[in-house]
Amino acid sequence: MGSSASKAALSATTDEPSEPGPKHLAALIQYINGTNRSVERLADILYEKTGSSSWVVVFKALITVHHLMVHGNERFIQHLASRSSLFILYNFLDKSVTEGYTMSPFIRRYSRYLNEKSLAYRLMACDISKAKRGTNGVMRTMNSRELLNALLVIQTQFTALLNANPDEITNGIIYAAFMLLFKDALRLFVAYNEGILNLLGKYFYMRKNQCKESLDIYISFLGRMTKFVQFLKVAEVQKSICIRAGATRRCGVWASHHGGFSCCGAQALTRGLQ
C-alpha cells in the first residue's frame, strides 16, 4: 500500500471533531479505483481505528469505510465481505465527553448497518444498491426462489439502515454519516420495491409454502414503508438536501393510505392461501 494512501487514511480518521476531509477521501478513492493494489492494508488501518476509545475517531473511521463502500470500487466491499470479523462495536460507549453518551448509541447502530451491508454482499455476491434497476433490472427478472432469498437479505439490511436513522443531526460528523445512509436508503428501497413488485406478479403461480413466505415478506415490507417515510422526513429537515418532491410526497401519500391497501392486499393474498 502506498504511503499516500496510508497517510490519507490516517488523516481522515483524526480526533478532530469534524467530518473526514474531502481531499483525504478522494485520495483513498483514487487509490482503490485507480490502482490494482491490495485494499487489505487500507481496511486493516481503518479497522484498527474503530478500536479507539474516542467516539470521534471511531465515527470517522466508520464513515470513511462507508464512503469507500459507496463510491469506491467493488473490490473494497468484496474484501470486507470476505473478512472473518467485522466491526465489533455492539457495546461501544465513550464516557470521556458528554457528547459521547449521545453519539455512542448511533455508532453502535451505524456499525451494525455496515456489518449487514457487508454480509448482504457476501450472501448475494453483489451490491444490490448498485444493481441494474427498472423493468429489466435484477430484482424484476429474478425467479421465485432467488427472489425470496434476496428479499430476505434486503429486508434485513433495510431494517438495519432504518434503525441507524438518527433522530436529530447535531454535528458535521453525524451529518456526513446520514448523507451516506440516505444515499443507500434510496437505492436499497428501489431494489426492495422492485422485488416486491416481482413477488406480487409471481404470487399466484407459487407453491403454497412459497406463498406463505411471500406473504410474510409483503407484510414486513409494509411495516418498513412507514419507517422509511420517517427517515425521509429527517432528510427533508436538512436544507442542503433537495429531495424530489414527488418521491417524498408519494411516500407520504402512500404511507397515509397504506393502512387500507395493506389490510385489503394482505387479506386478499391470505385468502388465496386458504
Place this chain on the structure above:
Amino acid sequence: MGEEQLCSASGERWALLGSAGQNRLSARQMASRWPAMGASMRRRSLQNQGQLEESEALQPALGHPDTSSGALDSLCRQFQRRLPLRAVSLNLRAGPSWKPLETPQPGQQGLQAAARSAKNALGAVSQRIQESCQSGTKWLVETQVKARRRKRGSQKGSGPPARSPSHRSTRLSVAAPARSSLDPRERVNRRLSTKMGPHAHPRRRSRREAAFRSPYSSAEPLCSPSESDSDLEPVGAGIQHLQKLSQELDEAIIAEESGDMTVSLIHD
C-alpha cells in the same frame, strides 16, 4: 442479544444463493399449436364428411319410437362433425352396446389426440397469461370484470358460462395454471355410454354445444366475482402505486448521480 450475535445469527441464517433453474415451455411453440388444433379439427371433419354421407341412411326423427337407430345415427353424425371419430358400426339389436371408454379403441384415438392438443393449448394460454401478469396486474381487475359480465350474460342467456383460462388463473389459489380441462369432454363422453333416450337429446345437445363452444367451458363459475373484485382491486391499485413510486425514486437517483441534486457528502 448482542450486536455480534445478531450479525453471526444473520450470517448463519442463509446459505449462499444457488442457481435455480426453472423449466418453462416455449411460449411461441405452445401458442402456435392453439390455432393449429382448430384447423386440424376442421380438416378431419371435412374428411369424415364423405364417410358420413355414405353411411347415412335414415333421417333423424326425434321422438319417434320406431327410429331409435335413426336417432343414434344422427347423434353419431353430430359427433363426427365435431370430433375426429371414424364411422362406428351400429348395433341394431336389443339394445345399444357401447364399448367401455376405459379401453380406448382405435376409433377413439383421434379424440384422445384432440384432447391432448387441447391440454397443450391450455398450457400455451396459461403461459401467455403468465407473461401478461409480469407487466402488471391490470388483468387482475379486468378478468374479474369480464367474469362478472360473462356470468351476467350467462344468467340472462340459456347456456352455461364459459370458463376462460384467464378467469381460472385469477383465482386466488396456488393451483398450477396449466391443468388439463378434460373434465367437460370426459363428462360428455361418459354421457354417451349411459342410457340414451330420445327425450334426453335436446338437453344433452345444448350441453354439448356449450361444451364444444370452447374447450375451457364449464357449467360452474370458479369463484364469486364480487368477492374477488373487492379483494383484488386495492391490490392492483397499490401495485400501480408502487410502480410509480419506483419510477420516481429511480429518477431521483439518476438526478443525484448526475449532480443535479444539491447533495454532497461534505457540504461546501
